[in-house]
Amino acid sequence: MRDRLLAAEKVKAIDWRDGALYLLDQRALPFEETWLAYTDAAGVAQAIKQMVVRGAPAIGISAAYGLVLAARKRFAAGGDWKAALEADFSVLAGSRPTAVNLFWALNRLRERLDRLKPADDALAALEAEAIAIHESDREANLTMAQLGVDLIRKHQGNVQALLTHCNTGALATGGFGTALGVIRGAWLEGMVERVYADETRPWLQGSRLTAWELANEGIPVTVNADSAAAHLMKTKGITWVIVGADRITANGDVANKIGTYQLAVTAMHHGVRFMVVAPSSTIDMSLASGEEIPIEERDGSELLEIGGKRVGADVEAFNPVFDVTPADLIDAIVTEKGIVERPDTAKMALLMCRKRLH
Numbered sequence: 465m466r467d468r469l470l471a472a473e474k475v476k477a478i479d480w481r482d483g484a485l486y487l488l489d490q491r492a493l494p495f496e497e498t499w500l501a502y503t504d505a506a507g508v509a510q511a512i513k514q515m516v517v518r519g520a521p522a523i524g525i526s527a528a529y530g531l532v533l534a535a536r537k538r539f540a541a542g543g544d545w546k547a548a549l550e551a552d553f554s555v556l557a558g559s560r561p562t563a564v565n566l567f568w569a570l571n572r573l574r575e576r577l578d579r580l581k582p583a584d585d586a587l588a589a590l591e592a593e594a595i596a597i598h599e600s601d602r603e604a605n606l607t608m609a610q611l612g613v614d615l616i617r618k619h620q621g622n623v624q625a626l627l628t629h630c631n632t633g634a635l636a637t638g639g640f641g642t643a644l645g646v647i648r649g650a651w652l653e654g655m656v657e658r659v660y661a662d663e664t665r666p667w668l669q670g671s672r673l674t675a676w677e678l679a680n681e682g683i684p685v686t687v688n689a690d691s692a693a694a695h696l697m698k699t700k701g702i703t704w705v706i707v708g709a710d711r712i713t714a715n716g717d718v719a720n721k722i723g724t725y726q727l728a729v730t731a732m733h734h735g736v737r738f739m740v741v742a743p744s745s746t747i748d749m750s751l752a753s754g755e756e757i758p759i760e761e762r763d764g765s766e767l768l769e770i771g772g773k774r775v776g777a778d779v780e781a782f783n784p785v786f787d788v789t790p791a792d793l794i795d796a797i798v799t800e801k802g803i804v805e806r807p808d809t810a811k812m813a814l815l816m817c818r819k820r821l822h
């Protein structure tokens with residue numbers, strides 16, 4: 465499957481070349497493919513905040529490259545450049561609060577900085593670390609695709625309809641996608657009849673990004689309103705809901721795009737299986753449960769306006785962009801270290817002791 469996934473690869477959202485970070489502007493998709501160049505940490509932090517780049521792994525990878533850009537500037541300015549770099553760590557860490565991959569990636573660079581020996585080329589070492597973060601995310605995606613497909617096959621391998629939420633594809637990661645990687649793999653194996661993509665209000669990651677990625681590859685995709693999910697499960701033979709994650713806590717609770725929690729409740733009611741696919745960089749063992757995850761709230765205008773034009777009444781809007789699905793509603797968490805079925809604290813701890821499978 466790995467080779468077939470590699471051969472089918474079409475979309476790339478992050479490019480590191482010629483001393484700059486290039487990001488495919490996801491705000492303009494699916495109508496325009498515009499690449500924006502970034503050469504400093506403040507620019508990268510703004511790109512994350514404004515959702516030029518989004519999706520937990522992609523945010524982490526971008527922040528890592530942002531820190532490398534910052535280190536180059538601080539080093540060139542001379543003096544105690546490592547102390548000066550602290551301000552850049554803070555700017556990048558302040559861009560979005562929920563996806564732990566951001567903090568995980570910045571921590572990896574901090575640890576690399578702390579391990580530097582006097583003879584080391586500091587800038588080359590930091591760049592190598594950021595590239596390793598990017599490349600290992602691509603590898604993790606490929607491993608998870610295989611594991612997720614095996615899991616579908618184990619339970620019910622025939623051709624089926626799948627439901628996904630938000631965008632978890634190449635746009636959201638360093639490569640093929642988490643949940644969407646599994647869906648791509650299942651399609652390549654002839655196991656998918658149709659993918660239903662929740663529209664994903666208010667930012668429309670489903671109708672703008674997931675539908676675009678799948679249609680580009682000829683995978684049959686139908687967009688539905690988020691509120692159609694229960695009806696879909698009842699009438700369209702959905703066998704699995706497959707989603708990504710922004711942060712998974714030590715007990716297996718999962719923060720993901722707003723609307724995921726209600727999908728899990730609905731799936732349980734209809735006997736539809738619920739799979740979360742995320743690299744181990746999304747697992748935050750420092751938090752005991754999902755109660756402790758900071759949930760980002762964005763401006764109400766995202767709900768009350770469409771394309772900059774007001775469509776809602778002149779009132780306040782509540783716009784949390786993530787929610788927490790309790791572990792007991794989840795059938796399986798698929799990571800590059802392996803699968804945890806019916807997650808709980810003991811199983812999550814065991815998973816984190818394992819090595820990556822690639």
Ligand code: MRU
Nearest residue numbers: 518519520630632636708709721
């Ligand atoms: O607000 P976004 O678009 O960054 O939210 C993205 C999601 O919720 C994804 O499901 C999650 O980050 C996993 S992406 C592989």
